[in-house]
Amino acid sequence: MAFEGLTERLQNAFSKLRRKGKVSESDVRDAMREIRLALLEADVNFKVVKDFVKEVREKAIGSEVLDSLTPAQQIVKIVNDELVKTMGAEAVPLNKAPHIPTVIMMAGLQGAGKTTTVGKLAKYLQENEHARPLLIAADVYRPAAIKQLQVVGESVGAPVFEMGTDTDPREIVRQGMAQAAANHNDYVLIDTAGRLQIDAKLMQELQDIKEIAHPNEILLTVDAMTGQAAVDVAQGFNEQLDITGVVLTKLDGDTRGGAALSIRSVTGKPIKFIGQGEKMDALDVFYPDRMANRILGMGDMLTLIDKAQKNFDEQQAAEVAEKIQANTFDFNDFIDQMDQVQSMGGIEDIMKMIPGMANNPQLKNMHVDPKDMDHMKAIVYSMTEKERTNPELLNPSRRRRIAAGSGRPVLEVNRMIKQFKQARDMMNKMSKGNMGGMEQMMGGGIRGRIGKMAMNSMVKKQKKRKQKRLKIKHRKS
The missing domain is CATH 3.40.50.300 (P-loop containing nucleotide triphosphate hydrolases)
Known part of the structure; x- marks a missing residue:
């Protein structure tokens, strides 16, 4: 993805400043040297780099920054402001003719x-x-x-x-x-x-x-x-x-x-x-x-919300929320939600736009293969309408038929059905406030749904790490 190398180098420079607590002019010079190298490695124009570093250094060594309680945070803000200024300060709309076309x-x-x-x-x-x-x-x-x-x-x-x-x-x-x-x-x-x-x-x-x-x-x-x-x-x-x-x-x-x-x-x-x-x-x-x-590495919630507003149907989202609360969320709803997430650019892209998760090392190598999502869809499409709306009907013989129809192993069908039920139960608990009122915390509406989506992913990753530790422990024993 774009900017990953640059983001990592800048984060390293800032983390050294944060560890210092109190920051000296020497610390600022060292940080500027790393920022300069990071920009040059990102193939930024040499003159642009020179002017950028000069502007940031002059603002960062002021007494109001170095003597403040959080100098590292203020330096990050200065870098952020200078990045915005370098790229043009604000969005520029298309020029329009006074008459068509x-x-x-x-x-x-x-x-x-x-x-x-x-x-x-x-x-x-x-x-x-x-x-x-x-x-x-x-x-x-x-x-x-x-x-x-x-x-x-x-x-x-x-x-x-x-x-x-x-x-x-x-x-x-x-x-x-x-x-x-x-x-x-x-x-x-x-x-x-x-x-x-x-x-x-x-x-x-x-x-x-x-x-x-x-x-x-x-x-x-x-x-x-x-x-x-x-x-x-x-x-x-x-x-x-x-x-x-x-x-x-x-x-x-x-x-x-x-x-x-x-x-x-x-x-x-x-x-x-x-x-x-x-x-x-x-x-x-x-x-x-x-x-x-x-x-x-601060994420981009505004763009994520724009994408959500563009791709999520409010009425459909309300219906899904009601189904989650009533624990009647079914495989048809699952496919609809999967399509909407894909239309927003995929799970890994969405996660990187969420503040605090954009530069999470555990997400760095995260990749959801589109083929995996296609396989899940194939499994659902091989179910009858009754089976999609009532997953409890999926006994072993039905699962074998679904596996044959979708061309996927029975083990994969079983795993997906189990994960679906776990996710449904977890969403039901979250909707009843057992996860600390995620929707209220994120501001309700679309922001709340994005927060839930992030929480779902984190819980899933925690389970995977736990399973991995258990496997290692089992091999050792």
Whole structure:
């Protein structure tokens, strides 16, 4: 996951300060040296690192910090504030035209995820602004680029204007704009051509399209996994096109975070969106303060709540809560909840957004294989409707039939049914206040459900550790 290495290095630096209690200027210098190395290892631009460390050091050695009761915490806050400032202070919205259509021109090198991002942005506009976007296929060079945009457009329900690969991209944009005006589309997203590297021919074509379309936004798609190279690309495109913003893709990959921390300082242009995954809804607004929290291992509850509000149906959640209290939660409900968790990005991603758990060493290697979830679904789908709604019917002969139908071993079927019953009983106890009023503690509603989800995972992990200790003890005996 993104930033893991950087987060770990920064946490190590802060933990040394916390152990000191009272912090001296020498301690601050040592911490700054570690922070500097951590940022450089994360492939952050050298000048950005130099300015960042200088600003933090000057603020951290002030008497009001060093003489305070909690100097280490204050230094962490200074680092956090400086991270936010470096990445742009606050989220920057899309530029809008005073009249329709608002034109967004997408640019970027090949392989950065530009065409996929066009589809994600179209879906984002549909969901958040009830927009009717038109996608223009102006990449006539890359094999299957037009077909890819058509597939993406169809998946999000957005029309695609194309004229094949034998027409000049400038003419395609000109006629696409005319169609958008005739159809009263409120947004136009232009998928332009990319190259393996910046060249004069590409830039001239993009400049010509800019003159024709008069875009309100020129969004550059850059691959976060390329690190400092992404910053160089952004700088090159900005000098030629005067981009208005950046979409940082593949932040769910093994990226060190250098691009996210460098682009704003180097180009002066904001990161407006981040892409984390291949699904069409895997596009998020870039919030510098939330990203800073994630980098420092403080979690990101606001983004988690946003995801929960987007994916959880309030009425369905209320019905599930009633079933949990009445202890009638069944396998149909189990599948529904599993689908909702998956739609939020998976258990491990959710856990890392919860404060206090984001940098938990026990979660560091946590991974839930999607195949395991598919296997659980296969087991449930092999049950009859009566068996799903009444798990008590699942006697040994029924379990053998379910195992044969799902293609899973009987042992796995037994284990899953047992875990389901344990989880159901535990949720029932929690709902009756035996776990200290988790929902009230977390603020009720969606926050409460997230808290319960975190508690469920922790209890499950504790059981696994206990089982592991028992196995080791058994082997020794």
